[in-house]
Amino acid sequence: MADQSNFLLNLSVLYRNTQKYFDRALVPYDIGSGQLIFLLCINENEGITMQELTALSEVDKGTTTKSIQRLIDQGYVQSRTDEKDHRVKRLYTTENASAIMPAVYEFRNQMRTILAADVDFPAFEQALSAVTDNARNRLFAESDLQSLKIGGLQKMTLLDYPGKAACTIFLSGCNFKCPFCHNRDLVFIPERYEYFDVNDIMEYLEKRKGILDGVAISGGEPLLQENLHTLIERIRELGYQVKLDTNGAYPKRLKEVVEKGLVDYVAMDIKNSPDKYARTLGMNPESFSLDPIRESVEFLKSSQIEHEFRTTVVRELHTAEDLLEIGRWLGENETYYLQQYVDSGNVIQPGYSAYTAAEMEDLRNQVAALVPNVKLRGVKEG
Numbered sequence: 001m002a003d004q005s006n007f008l009l010n011l012s013v014l015y016r017n018t019q020k021y022f023d024r025a026l027v028p029y030d031i032g033s034g035q036l037i038f039l040l041c042i043n044e045n046e047g048i049t050m051q052e053l054t055a056l057s058e059v060d061k062g063t064t065t066k067s068i069q070r071l072i073d074q075g076y077v078q079s080r081t082d083e084k085d086h087r088v089k090r091l092y093t094t095e096n097a098s099a100i101m102p103a104v105y106e107f108r109n110q111m112r113t114i115l116a117a118d119v120d121f122p123a124f125e126q127a128l129s130a131v132t133d134n135a136r137n138r139l140f141a142e143s144d145l146q147s148l149k150i151g152g153l154q155k156m157t158l159l160d161y162p163g164k165a166a167c168t169i170f171l172s173g174c175n176f177k178c179p180f181c182h183n184r185d186l187v188f189i190p191e192r193y194e195y196f197d198v199n200d201i202m203e204y205l206e207k208r209k210g211i212l213d214g215v216a217i218s219g220g221e222p223l224l225q226e227n228l229h230t231l232i233e234r235i236r237e238l239g240y241q242v243k244l245d246t247n248g249a250y251p252k253r254l255k256e257v258v259e260k261g262l263v264d265y266v267a268m269d270i271k272n273s274p275d276k277y278a279r280t281l282g283m284n285p286e287s288f289s290l291d292p293i294r295e296s297v298e299f300l301k302s303s304q305i306e307h308e309f310r311t312t313v314v315r316e317l318h319t320a321e322d323l324l325e326i327g328r329w330l331g332e333n334e335t336y337y338l339q340q341y342v343d344s345g346n347v348i349q350p351g352y353s354a355y356t357a358a359e360m361e362d363l364r365n366q367v368a369a370l371v372p373n374v375k376l377r378g379v380k381e382g
Contacts, residue, residue, distance in 0.1 A: 018111065025107040029100050030074055038067045042077055043101055047090045144227040145234065149173060150196040151186045151220065155204070159378065161243045161265065164214035169201060174220040175249055177282040178271065179349035180314045180341060186220040187348060205238050218245040223253040232262045243267065248296030258305050266307040268300060272318060273325035280317050301334065310337035310377070313363065315353045320366055327370030336374045338364055357381050
């Protein structure tokens, strides 16, 4: 037993014994350890709201409400309506509280002295503060990271993130099933699919700091994964810029990551002209709505985020008129890429083919009349 780590046991003993210490010391004032932290916070933050107190103490709302009501009933705290906003209640200590606070602080100091016996207490407090920050900011974030389904990692690319030396993280799962998709396993996830360990990904990024500039997050459809923001935040902590690839089907989630400043660049796929969109996705035209796609397009067009639109051009699915229709949809001020289709050997539905390099150049020239900043990407002779 002595050789084992007793962190949780020690944490529990420390917590419970400090509670018992204050329960005994504060008996004359009819205050328990459960109310003490709230009384201290209000005394040092006069006018704090219940919501702010709950966030500061990280105690659930119900417990906060009960403790504050007890302090009010005891005459130590009062609630006043905010003069500017009558919906807001602010908390203040009373004269009764002022009379006992010197004793409360003295009990706290005595406890600290007792606990500090034979201990480098300043070093302990510094370490405890760091551990508390990790508990607050990382403890649940780590479990959120582990829930991410990472299907692939391209360790180096000069193509996926314009102007950056980057790597690409591929997240599994997609709401569409485009027949020409070259990542079949990210859409129809095999039963025994082995996901990448997110810790291995983060370790790789840590080692590549100063060598790579950015990280492209692709899929599948990344915005399907609810904990995507946690991954992005960890990547940004390492100093990387982040590019997001999306099919535009989740405009609310797209707006959220952009407006929170989580991404630096967005690339949105435009699968085809509106009339042929559902067919190009492998979806039922009668049940498919283009509205979310249109909302995402309009959001990006009106936002300040650096972005691009792109279409993977497939001979059997796209005509010159389709691309011109997309050009009219996007407008003359956008950046638009035409990408040559490549059969990776792992497409959802084999049998599609690419336009030649010369044909791709001709298509680009036609679209340029509507979208001057239209470019080719990944074009090779067949």
